[in-house]
Amino acid sequence: IYENLPIRPLINPSPQKVNLSSLNIFTISLHGLVSSIGIIENLLILGVVGFHVRRSVISIWILNLAASDLLATSSLPFFTLYMARGNTWTLGPTFCRIHSAxxxxxxxxxxxxxxxxxxxxxxxxxxxxxxxxxxxxxxxKKICGGIWALAVLCTIPFYIYRGTIHLPNGKILCYYDYARALLPSEPFDLKALCKHRKEGLAFMKLFLAFLIPLLIIIISYSAVNATLVRRGYQRSFRFVRLVVAVVVTFVLCWAPYHFFIIMEVMAPNGSPLQKHASKALPISATIGFLNSIINPILYVFSCPDLCKKIRHSLGAVMESVLAEDLMELARRRSTARSSISTSDFLMKHRNSNATVCLKTDEQDKAESTANSTQQ
Incomplete structure (x- = not known):
């Protein structure tokens, strides 16, 4: 939608006053709260699973999932800053590409x-x-390494074609710029090239990051369910609840984003449908971020043993902190008592010396008086 807008650098742009509505303030506050919860949650999982759980197949899956979710939630505060500054990007084109990647x-x-x-x-x-x-x-571990390598490879085009776009009203967008790199040497239609690149990246995201994984998830759990039924095993309620939660959460978090992306790509330029999709994309991206917060709840906190380890680890940390505080308090009390004892001893010593001195002076006076009387 921004392909035909003038891309020009702003020279000393005049500062704009950002007027935020109550809805914007609520949305920004919600972003900050969500990012804080996600960062703390995934850090807790990485700490407990990484240092207190024996390396196993499940723990390696969880570690990689938590690392990916932590990476996403750590970038959410910058998106919150973008919204707080009136939907304008002020952190430069390089960080725009990194943040999007x-x-x-x-x-x-x-x-x-x-x-x-x-x-x-x-x-x-x-x-x-x-x-x-x-x-x-x-x-x-090898499979996880291959997954990260494949994901980085899929992310490279989005890094290349991302950039800052300066609008005539002074705002700066962190958005796609399909004409910024890898242009053919022979004559070509720039508008058609940008359209092809835009459609290609949109459908690549739709298939590789949403439809194919969703199909694998549904087929896998359907095969598990069919096998359990065929063997006569009774399915646990927790397993059924986990399967439903995984599928529903994945669809609800990512379906709106991909829906509006395809709508923006397929709608004619400048049409009301495309404008509606462009306005809905930031909100749908925020919903996509929620998947990074819900994933640990589904895959980690549904495991009772891991929950016990987390509670035990938190309890151990709190006990350690309290023990250090109690030791420090006891040390200070001991130091204070020793100081008071030393002061009392010195005062008593000084008082005894003063008493001895007074007694000696009185004795000297009494002896001198007696001698004068005898004389």
């Missing part, structure tokens, strides 16, 4: 990891012998 990297890593985790659980139930012989932490 982090968002898309998390999108691809989350989709790939959720799909592979679902496939892993499917293999454990459907092919238990194969999983017992081949499923090990070393293989999972």
């Amino acid at each position: 982090i968002f898309f990297l998390n999108m691809f890593v989350s989709g790939f990891l959720l799909a592979v985790i679902s496939l892993d659980r499917c293999l454990v139930v459907v092919r238990p012998v194969w999983a017992q012989n081949n499923r090990n932490p070393e293989l999972v």
Whole structure:
């Protein structure tokens, strides 16, 4: 939608007064709260799983998922700053590309990891012998490395074609600039080229980060359900609830973003439909960020053993802090008591010396008086 706008640097632009409505203030505050919760939540998971849980297949999946979610939630405060400054980007073009690349990297890593985790659980139930012989932490580490490498490769085009766009009203957008790099040497239609690149990136995100992972998740859990029913095993309520929560959360968090992206791409330039999609995209991107906060709740806090470890670790940390505080308080009290004792001893010593001196003076006076009387 911004392809035909004039791209020009602003020379000493006059500062604009940002007027925020009550809805904007609420949205900005909600962003700050969500980012804080996400950062603390994923840091807690990384700390507990990374240092207090034995390395296993599940723990490696969770560590990588938490690392991706932490990366996304750590970039959310900068998006909050963008909104607080009246939807204008003031952190420069380089950081604009980095910030956008982090968002898309998390999108691809989350989709790939959720799909592979679902496939892993499917293999454990459907092919238990194969999983017992081949499923090990070393293989999972290699798979996670391949997932991150593939996600970085998919993110490169979004880094290349991202940049800052200066609008005539003084605002600066952190948005796509499809004409900024990799232009063909022979004569070409710039408008058609930008349109093809825009459509290609939009459908690449839709298929690789949403539709294909969602299809793998649904097929995997359907196979697990069918296998359990065929073998006569009773499905636990917690398993059914987890499966439904994973699918529903993934769809609700990412479907709005991809829906409005496709709407913006397919609608004619300048049409009301395209303008509506462009206004809805920031909100849908925020909903996509919520997936990074809900994922740990679904995959980590649904595990009772891990919850016990987290509570135990937090309890150990609090006990350590309280123990250090109590030791410091006891040390200060001991120091204060020793100081008081020393002061009392010195005062008593001085008083005794003064008493001895007074007694000596009285004795001298009495002796001198007696001598004069005898004389």
